[in-house]
Amino acid sequence: MKAELDGKVAVVTGAGSYTGQGAAEARLLAEHGALVIVADLPGGAGEKVAAELAVPGRFVPLDVTDEAAWADLVRTARTDHGRIDILVNNAGIWADEGLYDTTPEAYRRVVEVNQTGVYLGMNAVAPLMRDGGGGSIVNTCSTAGLKGGGMPFAYAASKWAVRGMTRAAAWELAAGGIRVNAICPGVIDTPMIGGGDEARSQLAGLVPSGRLGTPDEVAELVLFLAGDGSKYVSGAEIAIDAAFTA
Numbered sequence: 001m002k003a004e005l006d007g008k009v010a011v012v013t014g015a016g017s018y019t020g021q022g023a024a025e026a027r028l029l030a031e032h033g034a035l036v037i038v039a040d041l042p043g044g045a046g047e048k049v050a051a052e053l054a055v056p057g058r059f060v061p062l063d064v065t066d067e068a069a070w071a072d073l074v075r076t077a078r079t080d081h082g083r084i085d086i087l088v089n090n091a092g093i094w095a096d097e098g099l100y101d102t103t104p105e106a107y108r109r110v111v112e113v114n115q116t117g118v119y120l121g122m123n124a125v126a127p128l129m130r131d132g133g134g135g136s137i138v139n140t141c142s143t144a145g146l147k148g149g150g151m152p153f154a155y156a157a158s159k160w161a162v163r164g165m166t167r168a169a170a171w172e173l174a175a176g177g178i179r180v181n182a183i184c185p186g187v188i189d190t191p192m193i194g195g196g197d198e199a200r201s202q203l204a205g206l207v208p209s210g211r212l213g214t215p216d217e218v219a220e221l222v223l224f225l226a227g228d229g230s231k232y233v234s235g236a237e238i239a240i241d242a243a244f245t246a
Contacts, residue, residue: 002031002032002033003032003033004032004033004227004228005029005032005033005034005086005226005227006033006034007033008033008034008035008085008086008226009034009035009037009077009081009083009084009085009086010026010029010034010035010036010037010084010085010086010087010088010226011036011037011039011073011077011084011086011087011088011121011125012025012026012029012036012037012038012039012088012090013039013040013062013064013088013089013090013091013117013121014039014040014064014090014091014092015036015038015039015040015046015049015090016038016039016040016041016044016045016046016049016059017040017044017045017190017191018044018045018048018049019190019191019215020190020191020192020215021090021140021185021188021190021215021218021219022038022040022088022090022091023038023045023049023215024214024215024216024218024219025088025090025215025218025219025222025223026038026049026050026053026057027049027052027053027054027219028216028219028220028222028223029086029088029219029222029223029226030053030054030055030057031054032223032227033055034055034085034086034226035055035056035057035058035081036050036053036055036057036058037050037057037058037059037060037073037076037077037084038050038053038057038058038059038060039059039060039061039062039064039073039091040059040061040062040091041061041062041063042061046059046061047059058080060072060073060076064089064091064113064117064118064120064121065112065113065116065117065120066120067120067124070120070121070123070124070125071124073124074124074125074128077128078128082132083128083129083132084125084128084129084132084135085129085132085135085136086135086136086137086138086226087121087122087125087129087135087136087137087138088137088138088140088222088226089117089118089121089122089137089138089139089140089162090140091113091117092113092114092117092140092142092158093109093110093113093114094152094155094192095109095110095152095154095155096152096155097152097153097154098152098153099153102152102153102154106154107153107154107157110154110155110157110158111154111157111158111161113158114155114158114159114161114162115158115161115162115165118139118162118165119165122137122139122165122169122180125137126169126173126176126178129176129178130173130176130177130178133177134176134177134178134179135177135178135179136178136179136180136181136225136226136227136230137169137173137178137179137180137181138181138182138183138222138225138226139162139165139166139180139181139182139183140162140182140183140185141159141162141163141166141182141183141184141237142155142156142159142184142185143184143185143186143187143239143241143244143245144156144159144160145159145160145161145162145163145182145184145237146163146184146237146239146245147245159184162182163182163237166180166181166182166235166237167235167237170234170235171235174234179225179230179231179233179234180234180235181225181230181233181234181235181236181237181238182236182237182238183218183221183222183225183238183240184237184238184239184240184241184245185213185218185240185241186207186213186239186240186241186242186244186245187203187204187206187207187212187213187241187244188212188213188214188215188217188218189212189213189214189215190215193212200212206244207241207242207243207244208242208243208244208246209242209243211242213240213241213242217240218240221238221240225238
């Protein structure tokens with residue numbers, strides 16, 4: 001086991017989908033020594049993901065839109081570990097409608113999870129992270145936050161907001177030793193993609209490299225931003241899309 005994150009405590013939201021991006025991130029952080037709190041809605045594979053990590057982790061039920069649930073998670077981390085060093089705001093939902101077909105209810109739901117959930121996470125975790133001497137926050141944005149054309153309306157709006165929050169937080173939290181960065185995945189082969197092999201083939205055709213990315217490849221970028229190898233990187237927005245937005 002690599003140990004560059006040995007002794008670090010990480011929180012990864014949306015990590016309860018067994019083949020999803022958050023689970024891959026939790027696994028890789030644990031392989032490198034971190035104790036990972038797997039946070040997601042109950043009813044998924046969160047407990048299984050946590051139990052199988054290289055460094056035994058813990059599943060904490062979390063609705064990222066619930067301020068009280070965030071307070072409970074931070075309280076648990078403070079009591080059990082005294083610190084949080086890494087926060088990966090990975091939880092998100094997809095909506096593929098354009099402006100005409102997006103209802104106010106659907107719009108608010110996407111914003112609540114993808115945008116407000118990131119705000120609540122940073123707001124809840126940053127004080128404990130600062131008190132522990134600093135840390136790294138990685139917000140999951142999207143290529144939908146880098147371009148508007150061809151992107152679903154509410155989803156793109158929420159991801160553009162994540163970019164802005166990342167930059168504002170990076171500036172504000174730097175004095176407390178906290179780095180904040182955004183990753184912008186392109187077309188990644190996760191359960192969020194519906195439509196089976198035909199849809200995957202069509203999406204792969206949009207990527208210059210001709211293939212979809214994998215959750216493990218996204219996890220490698222999260223690992224870099226979580227560790228000391230990126231200690232002078234903050235306020236960055238890094239596309240991981242095989243030149244999709246080039």
